[in-house]
Amino acid sequence: MNAHLERLSPPPLWRHFRTLCNTPRPSGHEAALVARLEDWAEARGLAHDRDAAGNLRLRKPATPGHEAAPGVVLQGHLDMVAQANADHPHDFTRDPIDTYVEDGWLHARHTTLGADNGLGVAAALAILEDEALTHGPLEALFTLEEESSMGGALNLAEDWLEGRVLLNLDSEDRGQVYIGCAGGADVVVDAQLPVAGLGDDETPVRLALTGLAGGHSGIDIDKGRGNANRLMVRALRALEAYDARLIDYRGGTLRNALPREAFATLALPAEEVAAARRRLAALEQELRAELAGVDDGLALSLDVAPPASAEGLTRDASRLLVAALHAAPCGVERMSVAVPGVVETSNNLGVVSLEAGRFHLCALVRSLRDSAVADLADRFRALFDLIGARTRVENAYPGWAPAPDSPLLARFRALHRDRLGVDPEVKVIHAGLECGILGAKYPEMAMISFGPLIRGAHSPDERVEIASVEEFWSLLRALVEDLAAAPA
Structure with missing residues (x-):
């Protein structure tokens, strides 16, 4: 199902998003997706493990010559909000998401789309399989039950992650980068x-x-x-x-x-x-x-x-x-x-x-x-x-306290300006990004959050602007390469 997604650009990202759409994953029901991603990692020779809470980590060693670059953690959550119109019978634990394109936007028929945070997860997976990319040590962290309780992040193992930079891929506005969020x-x-x-x-x-x-x-x-x-x-x-x-x-x-x-x-x-x-x-x-x-x-x-x-x-x-x-x-x-x-x-x-x-x-x-x-x-x-x-x-x-003088933020702003010709808006969001929780567990880790343009999240009106996904992918890829050249 959703074969049309693989005709969108960039193909690797949309191919992974198709897998997420076809694999039911409401909060508390992520096990099938975790197993599928572990099989995918095995087939590609990527190391993978889970912590006691069930959060999944995939690892890829640095491109030769870039072992000393700061490790990068690509972070997203596997679950999605399960909302359907009252007159539309949909079993989120069994039925795939039925997607379609209209006027440059990707929608789902009568349900949430799961772009929140499926596109962030798909982007991280596409980065891991990109053999043309120069990068330092990579980890992809996929948490559970973000939408229902933040349970995965709250119970994340300490002293588990090795990276020093975390890129949270769970934001929903193009042209913006988030450096703080609300607690709740x-x-x-x-x-x-x-x-x-x-x-x-x-x-x-x-x-x-x-x-x-x-x-x-x-x-x-x-x-x-x-x-x-x-x-x-x-x-x-x-x-x-x-x-x-x-x-x-x-x-x-x-x-x-x-x-x-x-x-x-x-x-x-x-x-x-x-x-x-x-x-x-x-x-x-x-x-x-x-x-x-x-x-x-x-x-x-x-x-x-x-x-x-x-x-x-x-x-x-x-x-x-x-x-x-x-x-x-x-x-x-x-x-x-x-x-x-x-x-x-x-x-x-x-x-x-x-x-x-x-x-x-x-x-x-x-x-x-x-x-x-x-x-x-x-x-x-x-x-x-x-x-x-x-x-x-x-x-x-907890909330995520802003760090406006972060070198990571400066790198992202410079890349955004060079590639798109404008500075990104630096924002604080009134939503519960996992960065606040992760930052409390890993206080020395630098973090920013960015993503494609998503509207109507948490409702059956959820949709993503397709052009913004390509822009998001380009920025993510460029930032990973830029960080590979960063001093240790």
Whole structure:
């Protein structure tokens, strides 16, 4: 499948990306891809090993005469975000990604593409097989579960990597190089809430909020897009005037993707269904006006449904839960003063569910300041303590402190200017690149991050500009050769 990819340029990179598209690799299911890459390394005579966490390293010795050059680590993550349109059945653990080209961009049909970070992995593999390239000692580090928990990087073995320079290939803008990123943590809330049976006068209804664009919960958090969980709570608040109470709820699928859809089953007095529909129609128009120009597809619907359960939350429990969700931090919390134009602190209400009174929430807090991550997580704890919920913080990872005077950055800027005629923009990103974690484990290692132009990451709108991939490859190849001439 995806044979057309091998007709794109540069062919070695796209050939490897085809392998990644054809090998299912959602977070937690990277084993088949790891085995395939190990077989590939064996066939090419490349050394390979894994650490205790399962992260994969491939090694290639230096071109003769360049053994003393600083070792270079080409780094990316093997997993991809698994998002599909609601009406498209796709099993990310079994089905390949179906790609197509349109207007100079590569897309996937109805699912995420996996360019994040499949193109970085493909580029590293293409470098390893490039026999015309002059290079110092090379290592390719492929981590696991970046998209779900940063687990691979967080558990990476120390004193394992040998290189002194790390090129992270997980950025998504051409003409830019990243030297810093936000840290973050998952905030997980659970509660068992009281339930009561449905009354004879109550009708189960199904409330759906659909049509949002979604996107990356860090990079796209400041673009004004709707968060389905946040907007659904506004609908639930509006329906409380008609004595609605929650039976079940499902919104969002990943804590690092802006939720595009949310669904709730409510118990509603039968005589209030018509009035509730009219209120929702008015609210839909209000929300569409608020989101005009950034998220124009929002739709709200309310339909009578068979009961999902014979019980729903008590009216008091339903009101308390909706109030807590309404008050929960969501979106941009603060913009950076030190790095103008960059979000400093944010939160994404990523996954919310309710079933048989069991409430669950997973939010992703990000910040350029680790202290702000801790504070926002504590605000969640303080808020949900009020409804008797249990809050815990998981998978915390540090930010990546910028080093604007780095010799590595100077080399990249000079190469970019010489090859493309312009200086790259030097950026700090409001997303969780693994560099912060890796830098904490290998503090003497110099790092930068760059990549091709990817848009719509973490959503079925994900796409990559094909011309930018060739530019990215050219820069990567030139930088590896330039570093081979660097002093030891």
